[in-house]
Amino acid sequence: MKRLALAIAAVSLTAFAPAKKPGTAEAVAAAQPADWRRVDPANTLYMEVNGGTVIIELAPQFAPLHVDNIKTLVKERFFDGTSINRVQENYVTQWGDGTEKKSLGTAKATLPLEAERSAKGLAFTRLNHRDAYARQVGFVDGFQAASDGKGRAWMAQCYGVVGVGRGESTESGSGAELYTMIGQAPRHLDRNYAGVGRILQGMELMTALPRGTGQLGFYEQESQRVPIKRVRLGTDVPAAERIDLEVMRTDGKAFATFVDARANRERDGFMIGMRGVDLCNIRVPVRPAAK
Template identity: 55%
Template sequence: MVYYLPRTALRALAPAMSLLGLLAPGAGAQAPTPAPLTPAKILADAPPGAWRKVAPENLLMMTLAGGGRVAIELAPEFAPAHVANIVRLARAGWFDGTSINRAQDNYVVQWGDATEAKPLPAAIVANPPAEYERPAAGLAFDALPYRDAYAPRIGFVAGQPAAAEGNIAWLAHCYGMVGVGRSNAPDTGTGAELYAVIGHGPRHLDRNIALVGRVIDNMGDLAARRRGTAALGFYADPAEREAIVSVRLAADLPAAERPAYEVLGTDRPAFAAWVKARANRKDDFFIRPAGAVDLCNALPPVRKAGG
């Protein structure tokens, strides 16, 4: 009853250790000739101009008590009032000493002031508008030519996963996207309570919450946190919360301490080639290319600048 695919005769090529490397993105790049055009090889061969530098004004660095250093690229194109609040909070050092308070499996990790009583700086807009979507006009929307369950059009804007319908565009809740917690009323999220997506993209939140950016480094420091056992994944014991040492805008750090990242430009030929290769894997491991890729599985690659 089982449908057997044709077997290949590649086994002699497979060293014993490759059993452990079985899921290697681009592992085939080490395979004997002819070298397949893997996603990894496309990245390695991409010219410097294929990479876009992350502006230090849009780069938020969060240092955790355990040593983690999470990098977030902000998306002011979509949620300017929320991003402005977050920048003000960072500049005021407001997040310092707050904590990670929630880790709900296959959903979100959330951080901010656990007491909800810490006063906000005077400059904070207490009720920013509901920046959940915006006109598509004026955005450079690099479309992805594949189907999506949630939207008729998908792609990338300024390196962030996005979707559109008619003349409206919005950011998409993919793994690693950062959003602003809010209460039931749409204007109740100040930016003082943030979350990052840690599971399969909960895209039903799209157009319902303000997304403000994407984690571009050390996402594992958030995603690997022990799940909370109280309702919604909150930590039952305050001791389980990890303290946030600091949240700073990279632009505000001394030049010597300023991290620098590059993201593969979604308007560049190398990105198009990378997406196509991810959708049509052809290395020695893959038997049947998918022929497509989900929006959240095509997030632009990131590297340390100069790397």
């Protein structure tokens, strides 16, 4: 009886109350074809690992030299037969040549750091919520980004972003060792480590792994490493095997509606919308492309 009384009350309230804001699922469902961008196979990596395929979108607008070098490494099959060597709890999963003895072929062994760049020429859509690390945060072509408001911009080191491992010297990275964030976003890496892309699909293959027991989460035994069968550039994947994905455009109205829904949860068991959302808690929607 109590349950029924509540249901009746809800009906009469609905009749007079303004329509509820769309939730995040409704916002995604309502997006039109023009609100989505097809991911370019020339900037896509397919990494076969841990029984599945991880799909990475590269971001040459943030790290052109590293992306170029990574493409060379991939084309020359450098990553095939390497492994995931490090899984550090609440931090990163790292992969590439664990022996550091494998030839880099025609790729460069070190590159200048590309942890930030001029904000000029980037289509930066601002997120109007506070951030602990940067004056401005937002999105560039579907990537989480930040800016100092004084002309410098960078990819934010959010969950699922792919970055370049390096030694203490800033010029010691090449892209032969890469990592992705698997915990609370370690944004202190912003401006210090180069972000080169983000994982669009298969993140669970990188996170549901035993944590390494060595220092910094490195696997202590070679047998613990998770083999990488193969990494291919999207353009080298036969059409029949290709997984075409679309990313929601981050500069349009549909995405703004999605972000607003994410920042103001007031349905499905939520009573208090927090009226705010952290940059790294907004995962830009990805879906299979229409055939």
